[in-house]
Amino acid sequence: xSETIQVEGRIMAVLPGTMFxxxxxxxKHIVLAHISGKMRKHFxxxxxxxxxxxxxxxxxxxxxRILRRIDAPRPGIPGRPLPPNPE
Numbered sequence: 001x002s003e004t005i006q007v008e009g010r011i012m013a014v015l016p017g018t019m020f021x022x023x024x025x026x027x028k029h030i031v032l033a034h035i036s037g038k039m040r041k042h043f044x045x046x047x048x049x050x051x052x053x054x055x056x057x058x059x060x061x062x063x064x065r066i067l068r069r070i071d072a073p074r075p076g077i078p079g080r081p082l083p084p085n086p087e
Contacts, residue, residue: 004057005058010051020034051070052066052070
């Protein structure tokens with residue numbers, strides 16, 4: 001069993017076939033990533049700018065697997081509060 005590296009990143013581009021270009025937060029390195037099976041199963045949607053946790057093999061630092069999305073409050077999504085009204 002090999003060890004994996006978990007890092008935080010931001011989605012820079014959405015590609016066909018559930019592939020994504022992710023910029024790592026630590027060193028701005030660009031990685032080609034796909035989503036994990038649990039994210040497919042639960043229909044987790046990812047868009048440009050989303051922060052994610054990425055798993056990378058130490059043997060191939062160019063590819064990775066997206067493990068989860070780091071939730072950020074978004075206006076208009078059920079279950080999350082709307083921003084205060086400026087009126």
